[in-house]
Amino acid sequence: xxxxxxxxxxWLQSITCNGNTHSFLNHPDLFLILSxxxxxxxxxxxxxxxxxxxxxxxxxxxVLILEGSFQEEGFLKDGVEVSSLIQYYAGQAKHIITAGTxxxxxxxxxxxxxxxxxxxxxxxxxxxxxYKTYASRLISLPGCPIxxxxxxxxxxxxxNKRQIEIDTLHRPVELYGYTVHTGCTRNEYxxxxxxxxxxxxxxxxxxxxxxxxxxxxxxxxxxxxxxxxSSKTRVGxxxxxxxxPNYPQESLFSTKTNMGIPAxxxxxxxxxxxxxxxxxxxxFKIKRFTERLLDYDK
Amino acid sequence: xxxxxIKQLIEKIEGEAELDFTFxxxxxxxxxxxxxxxxxxxxxxxxxxxxxxxxxxxxxxGICNHAHLIAAVRAIENGYExxxxxxxxxxxxxxxxxxxxxxxxxxxHVKWLYMTMLPQLEKYVNQESEENYAIKATYLSSIITKALxxxxxxxxxxxxxxxxxxxxxxxxxxxxxxxxxxxxxxxxFEQVMTGVSLDVYLSxxxxxxxxxxxxxxxxxxxxxxxxxxxxxxxxxxRFIVFGDSLLSRSGKSIVTTISxxxxxxxxxxxxxxxxxxxxxxxxxxxxxxxxxxxxxxxTPIVKNLHKRYKDSLFTRIFARVHEVALLLNHSQRLLxxxxxxxxxxxxxxxxxxxxxxxxxxxxxxxxxxIHRTTVSDGKISQYEIITPTQWNLSHGNQEEQGIAIEAxxxxxxxxxxxxxxxxxxxxxxxxxx
Numbered sequence: 120x121x122x123x124x125x126x127x128x129x130w131l132q133s134i135t136c137n138g139n140t141h142s143f144l145n146h147p148d149l150f151l152i153l154s155x156x157x158x159x160x161x162x163x164x165x166x167x168x169x170x171x172x173x174x175x176x177x178x179x180x181x182v183l184i185l186e187g188s189f190q191e192e193g194f195l196k197d198g199v200e201v202s203s204l205i206q207y208y209a210g211q212a213k214h215i216i217t218a219g220t221x222x223x224x225x226x227x228x229x230x231x232x233x234x235x236x237x238x239x240x241x242x243x244x245x246x247x248x249x250y251k252t253y254a255s256r257l258i259s260l261p262g263c264p265i266x267x268x269x270x271x272x273x274x275x276x277x278x279n280k281r282q283i284e285i286d287t288l289h290r291p292v293e294l295y296g297y298t299v300h301t302g303c304t305r306n307e308y309x310x311x312x313x314x315x316x317x318x319x320x321x322x323x324x325x326x327x328x329x330x331x332x333x334x335x336x337x338x339x340x341x342x343x344x345x346x347x348x349s350s351k352t353r354v355g356x357x358x359x360x361x362x363x364p365n366y367p368q369e370s371l372f373s374t375k376t377n378m379g380i381p382a383x384x385x386x387x388x389x390x391x392x393x394x395x396x397x398x399x400x401x402x403f404k405i406k407r408f409t410e411r412l413l414d415y416d417k
Numbered sequence: 418x419x420x421x422x423i424k425q426l427i428e429k430i431e432g433e434a435e436l437d438f439t440f441x442x443x444x445x446x447x448x449x450x451x452x453x454x455x456x457x458x459x460x461x462x463x464x465x466x467x468x469x470x471x472x473x474x475x476x477x478x479g480i481c482n483h484a485h486l487i488a489a490v491r492a493i494e495n496g497y498e499x500x501x502x503x504x505x506x507x508x509x510x511x512x513x514x515x516x517x518x519x520x521x522x523x524x525x526h527v528k529w530l531y532m533t534m535l536p537q538l539e540k541y542v543n544q545e546s547e548e549n550y551a552i553k554a555t556y557l558s559s560i561i562t563k564a565l566x567x568x569x570x571x572x573x574x575x576x577x578x579x580x581x582x583x584x585x586x587x588x589x590x591x592x593x594x595x596x597x598x599x600x601x602x603x604x605x606f607e608q609v610m611t612g613v614s615l616d617v618y619l620s621x622x623x624x625x626x627x628x629x630x631x632x633x634x635x636x637x638x639x640x641x642x643x644x645x646x647x648x649x650x651x652x653x654x655r656f657i658v659f660g661d662s663l664l665s666r667s668g669k670s671i672v673t674t675i676s677x678x679x680x681x682x683x684x685x686x687x688x689x690x691x692x693x694x695x696x697x698x699x700x701x702x703x704x705x706x707x708x709x710x711x712x713x714x715x716t717p718i719v720k721n722l723h724k725r726y727k728d729s730l731f732t733r734i735f736a737r738v739h740e741v742a743l744l745l746n747h748s749q750r751l752l753x754x755x756x757x758x759x760x761x762x763x764x765x766x767x768x769x770x771x772x773x774x775x776x777x778x779x780x781x782x783x784x785x786x787i788h789r790t791t792v793s794d795g796k797i798s799q800y801e802i803i804t805p806t807q808w809n810l811s812h813g814n815q816e817e818q819g820i821a822i823e824a825x826x827x828x829x830x831x832x833x834x835x836x837x838x839x840x841x842x843x844x845x846x847x848x849x850x
Binding site: 329 | 426428429431432433435453454456457458460461465466468469471472473476477478479480482510528532536549551552554555558559562563565566567568569570571572573574575576577579581582583584585586594760761762765766767846
């Protein structure tokens with residue numbers, strides 16, 4: 120495909136740590152994916168246009184990737200309000216991808232000034248006043264950071280002119296229809312309500328004591344593994360709910376409980392159903408779950 | 418002669434910076450370095466659970482997030498110790514942390530070599546090649562961060578280091594997979610980066626044997642040497658390292674003397690015209706980073722280069738790429754000797770400690786990174802982050818210009834000066850946080 124016919128891709132940063140940029144650089148097929156597009160500007164990769172061209176609005180774009188939280192006034196690059204830049208390029212883009220929780224919902228940096236800082240089209244779960252203008256072209260990719268394959272999924276769907284099915288917060292359902300709990304290697308311990316005794320052990324579920332938000336956090340971290348290898352929960356770290364609109368919550372390493380029961384239920388599970396099941400499984404003592412995993416039957 | 422002021426936006430440096438150059442008689446006399454935006458991570462942490470810093474602080478920086486995690490966990494552990502709780506990590510936990518940190522440094526240095534230094538140098542000396550350097554950078558960085566994520570779950574933004582150790586409980590299968598990824602990285606280093614075996618490379622200790630280095634690093638050294646760039650970019654020739662690590666012990670190096678340092682003498686001060694704070698040690702400016710580590714550790718080839726070219730651009734660039742070899746070698750050894758049947762974490766998940774103060778220091782890619790946490794009533798009351806770039810990129814004080822500024826002073830063009838600037842591996846997001 121010649122560069123004339125390839126969609127122009129622009130990666131624009133607002134208030135960010137660059138984590139989404141670096142996460143995407145880990146994609147094993149990075150340059151194959153980018154070959155479907157003409158990359159007009161990017162935070163670290165070499166591009167035909169400079170930041171100055173971008174600031175002077177000399178560039179045009181078809182696909183806009185936004186990274187970082189949005190602030191209407193006060194975040195400038197070389198004297199230019201980044202918010203005006205974002206709205207200029209979003210105005211002409213056929214697809215707007217908010218890459219990461221910051222760009223989507225506000226994320227960590229929102230907490231510095233909650234009244235002024237938000238996502239581009241959402242402020243936590245609420246629609247911003249910009250939502251209406253851009254909604255028909257908007258794809259939300261929350262995650263702190265995004266998984267490289269979540270972004271490549273969206274880019275390749277666009278390149279192949281396929282319709283991306285989304286939910287009410289504009290997240291692609293093929294990526295966010297799952298919870299982080301799906302595919303977790305500690306699922307047996309979850310089923311039998313066995314909590315881990317401490318950090319640093321293969322055994323036990325992190326949902327009951329250690330703050331794991333996997334059962335109610337949307338994302339495919341345990342289905343599409345990180346760095347093609349692992350995930351937080353697979354290495355014994357709780358899920359911190361980094362794809363959720365209200366991320367980050369407080370006290371991330373301990374579970375909020377009511378009368379010993381996790382305060383927040385797994386996605387879509389009624390409390391009564393959860394309690395009934397818990398009552399049943401807790402009435403059994405399963406020997407295999409009382410000892411080290413690799414010692415059973417030894 | 419009239420002074421000339423020129424403003425330049427520098428991009429693709431983990432964010433952007435604005436440099437205001439003052440020229441006098443055709444040479445740069447002064448530079449003001451301005452970074453854009455303060456995100457307020459230290460303020461965001463106030464009132465949070467002390468361990469939340471393990472999740473929040475990596476988000477200071479997308480490229481050195483893991484170093485922030487290690488500094489944050491060390492700050493809490495140091496705080497526990499200051500309050501009488503003994504924290505004696507297992508050698509397994511220590512080694513795994515060292516390994517994952519080494520992986521992040523390798524990732525960083527290789528990206529800087531291929532995505533900043535080589536393309537910028539080719540542009541500067543007008544010898545642009547058709548090479549896609551980024552594909553080499555991302556090939557190696559994605560392999561080595563994969564090795565990291567075997568233990569840490571993911572990169573960027575892992576929070577697998579917790580007070581008392583690490584959350585992972587690896588098997589031999591995991592270690593084998595990491596070993597093969599390190600081996601693959603070494604092969605890249607040998608065949609693509611340097612054209613010599615790692616062993617031969619590591620035996621190079623004199624300036625006269627530098628010609629043995631081929632590959633992309635050899636090309637970089639050749640371009641620097643043949644364009645008379647070996648002696649430019651000298652600064653104050655003072656170096657400091659705060660974190661004991663595989664690469665260096667802590668200490669400071671002035672002329673030929675190495676002496677001890679204590680992080681309590683580090684001071685931060687606000688600067689006019691920029692959101693970055695300046696850092697000094699006993700009111701003096703120091704360079705941090707790979708060159709500082711090489712000087713304090715007395716790495717033979719770094720010392721010999723320094724003898725010939727002082728703290729020039731050439732010595733600085735060499736010291737950073739050289740760390741890739743040292744780190745690959747160390748990582749290989751760490752995995753070979755890793756003992757798996759020790760505990761991963763020696764502390765309980767919940768330590769009932771509500772008042773403490775601790776400092777965590779780590780050698781990050783760009784130099785010493787310091788976190789200080791103050792906890793009262795079980796919540797963070799104050800958090801302080803001092804990043805390596807704050808040392809290297811400060812404006813300076815009354816007596817002297819900042820480290821990077823001093824290195825740029827005397828340059829004859831903006832192109833020369835910005836290349837010297839980029840050689841410090843500038844990170845805008847870390848500098849202002």
